[in-house]
Amino acid sequence: MNIGEIARRAGVSRSTVSYVLSGKRAVSATTRQRIQAVIDELGYRPNASARALKEGRTRTLGLVIPPASQRLTDMQLGFVASVVEAAARHDLDVLLSPSGGDHDRSFERIVTGRRVDGVVLMEIRLTDDRVTRLATAGVPFVTIGRTADPRAMSWIDVDYATLISRCVHHLADLGHRQVALVNRSAELVAAGYGPSHRALAGFRTAVAERGLTGVDVCCGDDTPSGEACVAQLLAAHPEVTAVATINEAALPGMQRALSAAGLSVPGDFSVTGVAAQHWAEDFHPPLTAADVPMRQMGAEAVSLLLELIAAPGGPPRHRLYAPPVSLRSSTGPVRPR
Amino acid sequence: MNIGEIARRAGVSRSTVSYVLSGKRAVSATTRQRIQAVIDELGYRPNASARALKEGRTRTLGLVIPPASQRLTDMQLGFVASVVEAAARHDLDVLLSPSGGDHDRSFERIVTGRRVDGVVLMEIRLTDDRVTRLATAGVPFVTIGRTADPRAMSWIDVDYATLISRCVHHLADLGHRQVALVNRSAELVAAGYGPSHRALAGFRTAVAERGLTGVDVCCGDDTPSGEACVAQLLAAHPEVTAVATINEAALPGMQRALSAAGLSVPGDFSVTGVAAQHWAEDFHPPLTAADVPMRQMGAEAVSLLLELIAAPGGPPRHRLYAPPVSLRSSTGPVRPR
DNA sequence: TTGTATGCGTTATCAT
DNA sequence: ATGATAACGCATACAA
Numbered sequence: 001m002n003i004g005e006i007a008r009r010a011g012v013s014r015s016t017v018s019y020v021l022s023g024k025r026a027v028s029a030t031t032r033q034r035i036q037a038v039i040d041e042l043g044y045r046p047n048a049s050a051r052a053l054k055e056g057r058t059r060t061l062g063l064v065i066p067p068a069s070q071r072l073t074d075m076q077l078g079f080v081a082s083v084v085e086a087a088a089r090h091d092l093d094v095l096l097s098p099s100g101g102d103h104d105r106s107f108e109r110i111v112t113g114r115r116v117d118g119v120v121l122m123e124i125r126l127t128d129d130r131v132t133r134l135a136t137a138g139v140p141f142v143t144i145g146r147t148a149d150p151r152a153m154s155w156i157d158v159d160y161a162t163l164i165s166r167c168v169h170h171l172a173d174l175g176h177r178q179v180a181l182v183n184r185s186a187e188l189v190a191a192g193y194g195p196s197h198r199a200l201a202g203f204r205t206a207v208a209e210r211g212l213t214g215v216d217v218c219c220g221d222d223t224p225s226g227e228a229c230v231a232q233l234l235a236a237h238p239e240v241t242a243v244a245t246i247n248e249a250a251l252p253g254m255q256r257a258l259s260a261a262g263l264s265v266p267g268d269f270s271v272t273g274v275a276a277q278h279w280a281e282d283f284h285p286p287l288t289a290a291d292v293p294m295r296q297m298g299a300e301a302v303s304l305l306l307e308l309i310a311a312p313g314g315p316p317r318h319r320l321y322a323p324p325v326s327l328r329s330s331t332g333p334v335r336p337r
Numbered sequence: 338m339n340i341g342e343i344a345r346r347a348g349v350s351r352s353t354v355s356y357v358l359s360g361k362r363a364v365s366a367t368t369r370q371r372i373q374a375v376i377d378e379l380g381y382r383p384n385a386s387a388r389a390l391k392e393g394r395t396r397t398l399g400l401v402i403p404p405a406s407q408r409l410t411d412m413q414l415g416f417v418a419s420v421v422e423a424a425a426r427h428d429l430d431v432l433l434s435p436s437g438g439d440h441d442r443s444f445e446r447i448v449t450g451r452r453v454d455g456v457v458l459m460e461i462r463l464t465d466d467r468v469t470r471l472a473t474a475g476v477p478f479v480t481i482g483r484t485a486d487p488r489a490m491s492w493i494d495v496d497y498a499t500l501i502s503r504c505v506h507h508l509a510d511l512g513h514r515q516v517a518l519v520n521r522s523a524e525l526v527a528a529g530y531g532p533s534h535r536a537l538a539g540f541r542t543a544v545a546e547r548g549l550t551g552v553d554v555c556c557g558d559d560t561p562s563g564e565a566c567v568a569q570l571l572a573a574h575p576e577v578t579a580v581a582t583i584n585e586a587a588l589p590g591m592q593r594a595l596s597a598a599g600l601s602v603p604g605d606f607s608v609t610g611v612a613a614q615h616w617a618e619d620f621h622p623p624l625t626a627a628d629v630p631m632r633q634m635g636a637e638a639v640s641l642l643l644e645l646i647a648a649p650g651g652p653p654r655h656r657l658y659a660p661p662v663s664l665r666s667s668t669g670p671v672r673p674r
Numbered sequence: 675t676t677g678t679a680t681g682c683g684t685t686a687t688c689a690t
Numbered sequence: 691a692t693g694a695t696a697a698c699g700c701a702t703a704c705a706a
Contacts, residue, residue: 002699013677018701025702028675043474048450049389050699053682058386060432067422071615077414084435085404088443093452095397096431098421106425113385115430137380223619252589256621278408282560284593339683350693355685362686365691387683390698 006044010035021046060093061305062116064107064130066123067100073221073249075276075292076122079144082298083120090306092117099130111137118305120144124155126192140308142301145194152316154304156297159322160195160246160274161202163290166325167244167272168206168214170288174242175334176270178213180233182226182245182254186218199246199274215240219250226253227260234261241334245273251283266332272325285329293323343381347372358383397430398642399453401444401467403460404437410558410586412613412631413459416481419635420457427643429454436467448474455642457481461492463529477645479638482531489653491641493634496659497532497583497611498539500627503662504581504609505543505551507625511579512671513607516544517570518553519563519582519591526555536583536611552577556587563590564597571598578671582610588620603669609662622666630660 007014012031019025020035027035038044052058063083066072072080087094095116099107100123110116111133119134124145131153134141143155164181171179181203183189189196200216207214215237219229229250233240234257245254254271263269265285272288280287297319304317344351349368356362357372364372375381389395400420403409409417424431432453436444437460447453448470456471461482468490471478480492501518508516518540520526526533537553544551552574556566566587570577571594582591591608600606602622609625617624641654 003701004699014700015678015702016676019676022701026675031676043449045445045449046701047390047699048446048452049386049395050682051701052386053384053390053684053698054700054702056682063433072414072418077409081409081435084433088435091442091446093443093446094433096400096421096433098418098425105428106430108382109385109428109430112380112382115385222615252619278559282589340685341683351684352686352694353692356692359685363691368691383685384683387698388685390682390700391684391686393698 001042001044002047003044006035006038006042009042010038057117057309058115059091060095060116061087061302062095062097062110062119064097064099064110064119064121067098071221074279075248075294078276078292078294079122079298079301082295083302085295086299086302090302092302107133111139118142118309120301120305124194126194126197140305140312142305142308144297144301146318147194148192150318154308154316154318156300156304156319156321158195158274158292158297159320160199161205162322163202163274163325164199164244164246165202165206166290167274168203168212169210170272170325170331171242171244171270172206172210172212174270174331176212176242177334178215178237178239178241179207180237180240180243181214181216182229182233182243182247182250182273183216183218184247185220185225189218195246203244213239219245219247221247221249223250223253223256226250226255227257228253230254230257231260234258234263241268242270242272242331245271245275248273248275248279251275251279251287255284265330268335270331270334272331280326280328283330288325288328288331290323290325293321297321338379338381339384340381343372343375343379346379347375394454394646395452396428397432397453398424398639399432399434399447399456401434401436401447401456401458404435408558411616412585412629415613415629415631416459416635416638419632420639421635422632423636423639427639429639444470448476455479455646457638457642461531463531463534477642477649479642479645481634481638483655484531485529487655491645491653491655493637493641493656493658495532495611495629495634496657497536498542499659500539500611500662501536501581501583502539502543503627504611505540505549506547507609507662507668508579508581508607509543509547509549511607511668513549513579514671515550515552515574515576515578517574517577517580518551519566519570519580519584519587519610520553520555521584522557522562523555532583540581550576556582556584558584558586560587560590560593563587563592564594565590567591567594568597571595571600578605579607579609579668582608582612585610585612585616588612588616588624592621602667605672607668607671609668617663617665620667625662625665625668627660627662630658634658 007017097106118140121143124143126148146155184196275289277291280289344354434443455477458480461480463485483492483494521533612626614628617626
């Protein structure tokens with residue numbers, strides 16, 4: 001079933017069928033109807049590969065996600081969902097590439113096989129070979145997150161430094177003097193994961209500004225890690241009265257550890273941080289936190305990418321999100337233990 | 338950068354380059370090395386669209402997921418991850434289509450645009466237009482889940498009826514006489530979602546077999562719904578001493594409601610069901626549950642699909658998973674309240 | 675208003 | 691052992 005078959009049945013040339021499909025040339029009403037009838041009858045749709053070959057574009061976006069082996073966080077999943085959704089609104093398909101390191105076969109296929117018109121790259125590190133790979137290959141791309149020197153590229157990111165800083169100031173305003181930061185996993189920090197490093201920087205800055213005592217710990221992205229991490233924190237630093245976190249997946253475990261230690265939130269202990277709205281609202285009591293607007297960010301990433309594809313020489317564009325800290329019920333005045 | 342350019346630089350014809358790449362024809366060592374050197378130097382890789390057009394296959398699988406608007410459950414996410422991972426092992430890319438209803442543009446592109454060699458379809462309903470659409474279009478497909486009459490198609494599924502039945506029998510063995518089933522959302526049930534219907538059937542059968550009293554309720558796929566659902570259940574049926582569920586996303590809320598009611602698990606109340614291992618182990622105490630082997634199922638789906646693609650006329654194949662109920666710590670002997 | 679011819683980049687058949 | 695060439699299905703420049 002190809003365009004020639006449609007043309008034959010409709011008694012016209014292939015180009016006329018093509019022009020009926022694209023609307024790029026006037027076609028008389030009668031022939032158009034005749035052709036359309038055949039198309040509808042046979043359910044014809046143009047072969048995507050042939051069209052891509054001819055047009056030089058695939059109408060497909062690549063989405064590079066963290067390797068499937070490690071569970072995606074809710075926030076990552078939110079990005080994936082919103083990118084796919086935004087792409088669908090533009091009638092674009094999304095090709096998934098689970099690529100962590102370099103020299104990844106799937107990633108290489110996407111980069112160099114001309115399978116996609118552009119790429120959205122997730123889970124960026126401060127130095128990231130995939131970014132240079134895409135840049136040298138000349139593939140338009142937008143990152144969710146940014147490298148250490150992101151001036152030359154287009155990206156959107158969450159301003160973790162500012163957000164964690166705001167959280168610390170909020171805790172300081174409530175009288176807390178000894179606060180902790182629960183970061184992401186030690187592996188991510190070691191790998192140069194930007195949000196972790198920037199959150200830590202913001203934490204230290206704010207702690208210094210307010211003359212607080214701050215302790216920071218790494219924590220795996222899951223419930224058991226969160227529980228172990230906070231249990232250990234309470235044992236090693238009993239003077240800590242509040243915690244800020246960017247590790248939403250650890251929240252249930254953190255809550256469990258606090259409960260096991262007999263600490264009520266926010267009466268005995270305050271919790272705040274950066275999280276997907278869903279996690280903040282699932283916390284008990286609802287978490288005072290900066291809600292990351294994942295859906296908006298995914299849509300924005302696609303939007304920037306489409307601009308980049310349309311105008312390959314254009315200037316890089318950025319968007320740094322610093323959503324306000326939503327006051328809910330998990331932070332309160334310090335009450336010394 | 339195309340194959341002609343490589344041929345020119347290496348001083349050979351395009352076909353020789355092609356044969357070096359495919360290995361389908363003997364090429365002398367010297368010319369092969371010369372060509373390979375040029376390929377490596379320029380980082381050449383064949384244009385995927387041209388290759389797909391010529392070969393008649395795209396080396397791409399389609400994965401139809403529930404619409405992005407609704408959050409994916411952990412189990413769904415596990416399927417997605419394992420399908421993508423399994424496809425990558427076969428050097429196949431995965432095209433995502435978030436399609437719930439019919440007449441979905443993204444779905445239509447995939448089905449009829451020859452963008453993929455085969456499709457994995459998730460979140461199947463008992464009667465599902467997408468299945469008939471794929472069948473009439475002649476696209477090889479495998480479903481995760483099955484329709485009401487799945488004999489003619491290839492699928493893998495979780496045997497919810499058997500698993501929930503086992504859970505009920507386990508509870509009956511422990512002396513529970515009044516048990517409840519927490520199902521998925523009312524919308525899913527109304528839409529003819531297979532797992533919900535089959536779980537309910539298994540529940541009713543087992544309840545009858547053991548002469549128990551059973552009550553079943555629908556519940557949204559999130560923490561608040563789980564909490565509200567169990568709170569309501571306890572209020573309306575205070576005689577219930579145990580619950581089985583297939584709604585893993587509601588588990589944290591269910592736990593919260595039990596805790597709020599002053600019921601300890603498993604001392605005062607038993608909880609069991611079907612869940613991803615991750616959810617079972619995150620429960621407090623660890624949940625006695627049938628662990629759905631998502632990773633294995635995704636890999637199996639890809640495997641079946643590849644068979645189907647290789648032998649289009651082959652007989653349909655099925656695989657029904659009934660993993661054993663893992664005894665953990667959330668079920669215990671009944672203790673009347 | 676419509677038809678003809680060309681080329682996108684690749685693989686495979688035929689010829690040398 | 692290698693080269694010339696046709697064909698995959700489409701979009702479009704050019705012709706009529």
